[in-house]
Amino acid sequence: xxxxxxxxxxxxxxxxxxxxxxxxxxxxxxxxxxxxxxxxxxxxxxxxxxxxxxxxxxxxxxxxxxxxxxxxxxxxxxxxxxxxxxxxxxxxxxxxxxxxxxxxxxxxxxxxxxxxxxxxxxxxxxxxxxxx
Amino acid sequence: xxxxxxxxxxxxxxxxxxxxxxxxxxxxxxxxxxxxxxxxxxxxxxxxxxxxxxxxxxxxxxxxxxxxxxxxxxxxxxxxxxxxxxxxxxxxxxxxxxxxxxxxxxxxxxxxxxxxxxxxxxxxxxxxxxxxxxxxxxxxxxxxxxxxxxxxxxxxxxxxxxxxxxxxxxxxxxxxxxxxxxxxxxxxxxxxxxxxxxxxxxxxxxxxxxxxxxxxxxxxxxxxxxxxxxxxxxxxxxxxxxxxxxxx
Amino acid sequence: xxxxxxxxxxxxxxxxxxxxxxxxxxxxxxxxxxxxxxxxxxxxxxxxxxxxxxxxxxxxxxxxxxxxxxxxxxxxxxxxxxxxxxxxxxxxxxxxxxxxxxxxxxxxxxxxxxxxxxxxxxxxxxxxxxxxxxxxxxxxxxxxxxxxxxxxxxxxxxxxxxxxxxxxxxxxxxxxxxxxxxxxxxxxxxxxxxxxxxxxxxxxxxxxxxxxxxxxxxxxxxxxxxxxxxxxxxxxxxxxxxxxxxxxxxxxxxxxxxxxxxxxxxxxxxxxxxxxxxxxxxxxxxxxxxxxxxxxxxxxxxxxxxxxxxxxxxxxxxxxxxxxxxxxxxxxxxxxxxxxxxxxxxxxxxxxxxxxxxxxxxxxxxxxxxxxxxxxxxxxxxxxxxxxxxxxxxxxx
Numbered sequence: 001x002x003x004x005x006x007x008x009x010x011x012x013x014x015x016x017x018x019x020x021x022x023x024x025x026x027x028x029x030x031x032x033x034x035x036x037x038x039x040x041x042x043x044x045x046x047x048x049x050x051x052x053x054x055x056x057x058x059x060x061x062x063x064x065x066x067x068x069x070x071x072x073x074x075x076x077x078x079x080x081x082x083x084x085x086x087x088x089x090x091x092x093x094x095x096x097x098x099x100x101x102x103x104x105x106x107x108x109x110x111x112x113x114x115x116x117x118x119x120x121x122x123x124x125x126x127x128x129x130x131x132x
Numbered sequence: 133x134x135x136x137x138x139x140x141x142x143x144x145x146x147x148x149x150x151x152x153x154x155x156x157x158x159x160x161x162x163x164x165x166x167x168x169x170x171x172x173x174x175x176x177x178x179x180x181x182x183x184x185x186x187x188x189x190x191x192x193x194x195x196x197x198x199x200x201x202x203x204x205x206x207x208x209x210x211x212x213x214x215x216x217x218x219x220x221x222x223x224x225x226x227x228x229x230x231x232x233x234x235x236x237x238x239x240x241x242x243x244x245x246x247x248x249x250x251x252x253x254x255x256x257x258x259x260x261x262x263x264x265x266x267x268x269x270x271x272x273x274x275x276x277x278x279x280x281x282x283x284x285x286x287x288x289x290x291x292x293x294x295x296x297x298x299x300x301x302x303x304x305x306x307x308x309x310x311x312x313x314x315x316x317x318x319x320x321x322x323x324x325x326x327x328x329x330x331x332x333x334x335x336x337x338x339x340x341x342x343x344x345x346x347x348x349x350x351x352x353x354x355x356x357x358x359x360x361x362x363x364x365x366x367x368x369x370x371x372x373x374x375x376x377x378x379x380x
Numbered sequence: 381x382x383x384x385x386x387x388x389x390x391x392x393x394x395x396x397x398x399x400x401x402x403x404x405x406x407x408x409x410x411x412x413x414x415x416x417x418x419x420x421x422x423x424x425x426x427x428x429x430x431x432x433x434x435x436x437x438x439x440x441x442x443x444x445x446x447x448x449x450x451x452x453x454x455x456x457x458x459x460x461x462x463x464x465x466x467x468x469x470x471x472x473x474x475x476x477x478x479x480x481x482x483x484x485x486x487x488x489x490x491x492x493x494x495x496x497x498x499x500x501x502x503x504x505x506x507x508x509x510x511x512x513x514x515x516x517x518x519x520x521x522x523x524x525x526x527x528x529x530x531x532x533x534x535x536x537x538x539x540x541x542x543x544x545x546x547x548x549x550x551x552x553x554x555x556x557x558x559x560x561x562x563x564x565x566x567x568x569x570x571x572x573x574x575x576x577x578x579x580x581x582x583x584x585x586x587x588x589x590x591x592x593x594x595x596x597x598x599x600x601x602x603x604x605x606x607x608x609x610x611x612x613x614x615x616x617x618x619x620x621x622x623x624x625x626x627x628x629x630x631x632x633x634x635x636x637x638x639x640x641x642x643x644x645x646x647x648x649x650x651x652x653x654x655x656x657x658x659x660x661x662x663x664x665x666x667x668x669x670x671x672x673x674x675x676x677x678x679x680x681x682x683x684x685x686x687x688x689x690x691x692x693x694x695x696x697x698x699x700x701x702x703x704x705x706x707x708x709x710x711x712x713x714x715x716x717x718x719x720x721x722x723x724x725x726x727x728x729x730x731x732x733x734x735x736x737x738x739x740x741x742x743x744x745x746x747x748x749x750x751x752x753x754x755x756x757x758x759x760x761x762x763x764x765x766x767x768x769x770x771x772x773x774x775x776x777x
Contacts, residue, residue, distance in 0.1 A: 070271050072177035073263065073322050082302050119272050119307030121300040201725075216725070217429035224726040228717055241716065241724075250567065256515065258506035274500050277493015279433040286567035288714055288726060292433060292493055294424040308422045309493030365716050369567060380717075 037109040038100045042091040048078050058084075062116075081116060086124045097122045172322075182265040184316055185346040185374035186330070187353050187362060188240060192340035195238035198225050200341065203332030204242075207317060209301040220291030220306075222314040223329055237380060240329065240341070243268055243289040243314035244365060244373030251281035251290060251313075260311070266346075266374050267316050277309040286366055287373075289313045316343075346374065385468060387533065387763035390756075391603050397760060404753045411746020414739040415490045423493060426740050431732035432710045437491035440744030442559070443587065443702040444484030444751060446580060447695075449556040450588020452477040452525060454618070456552065459532070459545035465614050468766040469596060474529045475758055476592050478522060483751030485518065490743060514562070517555045524548040533764070556584050563705065569646040570709035573637070579629035586622035586669075587698040590691035593619060595755055597688050599765055607684075607769045616687050620677035623694055627670040630701075649712055649731075650704065657708035660700040669697010707734055 065079040088102040096103040204223045223242035251260040259275035282290040290313045303319040317327035333341040344353035362376040428435040455473035458466035505512040528548045531537040560580030563571045638647035673690035711732045722729035
């Protein structure tokens with residue numbers, strides 16, 4: 001192989017990276033500056049499932065519902081994204097997005113990209129257009 | 133029912149369910165319930181028995197009139213971005229002039245909702261698909277934006293979105309990088325309404341567009357296509373579109 | 381088997397090799413920037429629009445894919461058809477094929493409207509789709525060529541090379557035919573001809589041979605190795621025959637389009653009044669990529685630089701051909717109502733304009749650079765170049 005100097009140098013860097021990776025959780029939890037998600041629910045009442053279920057399973061619910069709606073025309077409201085937005089849009093911004101938005105603040109915290117709102121509306125329909 | 137327990141059944145939904153149940157109970161086999169899709173309960177999937185279609189009477193379609201186009205844009209949230217070449221168009225008015233006779237026509241052209249859609253044949257992920265009731269749609273959740281459907285469509289009915297979109301109609305999701313086209317206002321059909329273009333055309337008194345179930349012999353559209361001569365665009369391609377034109 | 385077939389890695393001083401890679405890193409970095417720019421702003425920053433939806437990246441991509449299938453021909457001639465003279469360069473031929481394919485496929489992936497969903501394309505295949513069947517063809521092709529290369533280089537497996545090569549050959553045929561038919565089955569007026577299948581086989585043979593010749597000459601020039609006159613002469617003739625066949629099919633295609641009254645308008649557009657497409661067809665595809673290199677290649681004594689020049693012209697002509705086919709095919713209006721003059725807000729009945737943007741060109745060139753980098757790195761890492769290319773080939777393989 002190459003000279004020993006390069007090998008030793010690479011080894012040192014690798015060790016430093018490993019150490020940093022191990023220390024990272026400790027450093028993070030030690031700090032008070034870690035932003036916590038803002039969960040403001042303006043609308044009173046209960047969600048369609050209990051919070052624990054919602055936290056864990058909302059992606060699956062949405063995905064299940066999306067396929068039913070898309071391919072079979074089943075438009076029940078219980079697990080539809082539109083209903084999520086109806087209830088959870090912030091009273092101030094009218095949206096589930098934004099730094100303090102219901103969806104975004106938590107997804108930012110968990111560092112999970114939300115793909116929904118590239119296409120879906122992040123705000124409920126204007127009151128005038130709701131009822132036919 | 134428990135699935136929708138906290139919905140509070142709307143009157144419409146209740147009527148729809150009762151109609152469906154009664155229909156199933158009361159009608160003898162072979163005789164189909166009324167003409168409608170409205171008889172479908174919200175938790176019921178679309179029926180293979182139905183074939184949604186449009187009939188366009190070109191004799192009544194005035195050149196320069198774009199009421200249907202405007203209604204489509206409003207309903208589906210298609211906004212003018214100032215770049216006409218990259219803007220999506222789900223429906224457009226094509227002005228025609230016969231090269232030999234000089235006869236002029238004006239026709240709205242949208243997704244023709246083919247029985248054998250080339251866009252579905254070529255789609256690599258299955259995002260382009262035909263719903264059981266004949267409506268050809270794009271499942272944007274799995275569309276990768278390859279644009280092969282646009283290449284394959286002989287009607288120029290598909291577009292792709294070139295930039296990020298905000299403030300969509302909650303009923304009509306659409307976004308950057310995905311292919312799209314006329315959905316026949318599937319969200320309206322699913323709640324027993326007509327497509328926005330047809331509604332606007334009728335409301336303005338032109339009565340040039342008819343929407344309905346081509347498979348139902350009692351529907352107005354089925355009776356009209358049975359009575360009057362109508363054609364399909366590029367019928368030679370044998371794609372059997374669900375949109376028919378009268379007076380071309 | 382022939383004892384003189386000892387393969388070696390690409391030699392030469394390390395510094396020189398690294399500067400080659402550094403040189404190739406420039407177009408790669410530019411392409412990466414172009415990709416992220418497109419990904420961030422959407423396809424609005426390209427020259428594409430809703431009439432021309434496949435732009436410059438596809439021109440490069442389809443060109444690379446076509447050339448990739450053709451580059452394998454030399455290996456197939458050696459292993460399936462027993463042409464011993466090509467045996468020494470068979471591994472190189474397979475490598476160039478895989479590298480060009482990787483470059484082309486990378487471009488297709490990076491030009492997606494939702495390239496973040498590339499995984500979907502791999503996981504959620506629509507078995508009905510010609511395009512996704514092609515994903516299977518690509519996988520099968522790469523796998524079979526990979527196995528073929530392994531058998532070729534592993535002495536213990538040498539005697540099974542032929543059956544493996546036949547499998548690779550069939551995949552190759554499948555891939556190139558389906559690429560041609562992708563155009564041939566399209567309703568657009570410029571396409572809609574099954575001649576695309578044989579025509580693309582001829583094109584692929586020409587572009588693939590040209591790419592292989594250039595890479596072979598470059599690799600040998602790198603270390604000052606000698607290539608036998610016999611091998612070069614045969615490669616030259618191979619290229620000549622392929623260019624001739626490409627011209628023949630192009631003329632047959634354009635001629636039949638013109639002769640049939642129903643497609644005369646589109647033939648007239650391509651041949652006479654298509655502006656940039658007509659110019660690229662005559663000057664690029666026919667003259668630069670066909671007649672001129674053919675005239676050069678027909679000479680019985682042609683210097684190395686002459687052969688290299690002919691190969692380079694064939695490649696440039698091939699790019700022109702792909703531009704005419706892809707962009708020209710989309711620029712010509714789709715006819716919804718035959719016999720009628722059409723006009724609309726969606727540009728029905730008009731020739732659609734297109735000007736490639738810088739990002740598209742940079743991305744496209746990145747695909748070429750990717751293929752070149754793969755060839756360079758693999759040649760340096762794995763022993764694929766025969767130690768000697770100068771002795772005349774022995775009759776047995």
